[in-house]
Amino acid sequence: MNSNDLYVQFRLLFRQLYDPLTKYAYTFVLDHTSAEDIVQDVFVRIWEKHQSIIESPQARPYLYRAVKNACLNHLGSKKRIQLASFSDADFDENNNITWTVTEEPDEDDIPNYRELLKKGIEQLPEKCREIFLLSRSGQLSNQEIADHLGISIKTVNNQTWKAMKLLKAFVQKAKSWLWPVITYFFTRL
């Protein structure tokens, strides 16, 4: 493969992964400009120093790892220790997920369900959110996520479902206080 074709390949990879990677970076640095800069730097470095990875099936996991490392470097060592240590033990918890069902109006009635859910995702516990983001962005398989974070596939699944459970609770809670608030406003009109 000559250099031009490789560059096309590289461009395709960029197109596919720029947005999901930048979102991922944002979850660490919490700043859009830094997140974009970090991801762009990672791509530039790959072209300059690691061209061989571009065609490899490992390109995606590699990019996710490189972006995460770059984010942690950006944040400095303190935050790094706090964030970086993933282990199955952290997630050792009871798996009997319980779900409450309320026979209240359907979620369709909640104004801005989507906005609400967005907020819910932002409020997930850090590691849980990271796993949920990785698994729902559709770019990595669960196996790749497990390898990337150094945990088991089972933990990836559990955390994804923990996130689902938390989101559901979040939406439900919002619903239970939103309704009184909304009705309050309506009665005042």
Place this chain on the structure above:
Amino acid sequence: MIQIPEHIILLIEKQLNGHLNDEEAHILQQWRSEKREHEVIYQQLEKIWQQSGSILQETVYDEEQAWSKVDHRLSQGRNRSTIRLITRLAAAACIAGVLFIAGWLFYHNQAPALQLAKADQMNMPVTLPDGSQIILRKGATLSYPKEFSGNIREVTLTGEAWFEVQHDKSHPFRIQTKRATMEVLGTTFSINTNDQKDELIVATGKVLFTNKADTAEKHIIYPHQYSVLTKNGFDTKALTDSNFLSWKTGIIKFSNTSIEEMASTLSNYYGLYVRPDSVLKELPVLPTITAKFDKQPLDSVLEEIKLLVNISYRKQNDTIVLFKQ
């Protein structure tokens, strides 16, 4: 409070990921209809799953703008590294070339005038001085003399083209590409030449296919054969792709074609990147497609495919991602 048994969670998860088999679907369906609460929970979960996926996959950052920054940064570095070597070689070659051409023109002031045909916007038909018909695919260029002189009819091609060469036994017809020479007496065939490879598909007659790097390596290609020359040499096999001429005819035909093959045909025809998403690729049983499209815009082709096999699509910039509905 309701406990969802772990095996049901597993099934819901499989269902949401789109790989549930019939038996499992049955069990899940049973659980859902057991109690109203079960159905409610399922609906709620499905909604959260889909909405959160759509939130997380929604494009937030401007990839085009970011790319232009990266491309700019790299173009400086990219050129610098190659310039050093190339400039020296090029400078030397230029001087030699100019001297040579000057000398050549001085002594042989009757070099045959070359015509250049370039298919910039759309496919372009070209008729050569001997009556041969050529159709250039958009992007292809062909250079040929105003008059064929001497024993050989010679043209130079880049890109993809279809040839119908006038039969003339005493004047072989020769096509030069960067890498190969193809010689014929009179026949119809299609060539696609670019930096990595030369592809040749013969419809009638036969073509002598020669590697410039090793002129001892000659291959005769017969009708319904597909031959490709890369830096690794020749590879010739029976033609399986019935769509090799769709760029010229506008007709795309699929017959029990796999999704991936279909995606690559569409990518090639429409000049976009069409790909199945990871879930679709991993489905244990992939649907195949049998259909015929005649000069249809991509949107209508994708809509028809959606109806045929339940595969939907979404656009991300100029990539089209196919996914299971």
